[in-house]
Amino acid sequence: MTDFLDAPALRASVLGGLWRQLDVVAFTGSTNADLAAAARAGAESGRVLATGDQRTGRGRLARSWGAPPDTSFACSVLVAPRRPMAEWGLLPLLVGMAVTDGVREATGLDAALKWPNDVLVDDRKLCGILCESVFDAPGRPHAVLGFGLNVALSTEQLPVPTATSTRLEGSDASATAILAACLVALERWFTFWDAGGDIIAPYRERCGTLGRDVVVHLAGGPVTGRAVAVDAHGGIVVATPTGHQTFVAGDVEHLRRA
Incomplete structure (x- = not known):
């Protein structure tokens, strides 16, 4: 385990409301896959799983996503929305809003969204998002909301020239601080939406x-x-x-x- 993500500090910052359990692992194949498996095994909503070394991550359109250890973090959360499943298509947009707000709060960077949910800084990709439904969990269906964010990648480590990291954009905010801010924002927006709130207007405000x-x-x-x-x-x-x-x-x- 490294100091890239400080689990006790994260727990102190985010647990107590929507998020009930937070685990940081040294490495894993996919935080999304791990939480989907946990849901099928009966895990309750409110779980958070994060790592600084995700080895078989996936993005939209089945694209692979990866980075050297402790340069980016991957995080997934398990939720059980009360809104009809026909409306779950808004969840990726909601996560994009939350990450945008968290990055702005923790780093001061002018993050914005590329439709539907890529988080950009100065037109370069900082974070990707993947949300998946778990229909066969005990009880009602669950959703896994996952996001991977580049923190300390150097220019030489970028997977593509159109990517970036918070460090390259001039922020020295820690991965712990950024992830905590994203999770706080995600709790706020998910709670609002799940209670019937309309997120389209605030999404438009953040959509570059x-x-x-x-x-x-x-x-x-x-x-x-x-x-x-x-x-x-x-x-x-x-x-x-x-x-x-x-x-x-x-x-x-x-x-x-x-």
């Missing part, structure tokens, strides 16, 4: 995709236009040469600003 020229990469080919709105269901509305189109899935690329 709005007003940008974008390419939406789809299986049938790319669509180019300007992102003009996020609808009530979390879809991105793009003004294209043939009219407005709404997308609920797709890989969005921000085009360079003029």
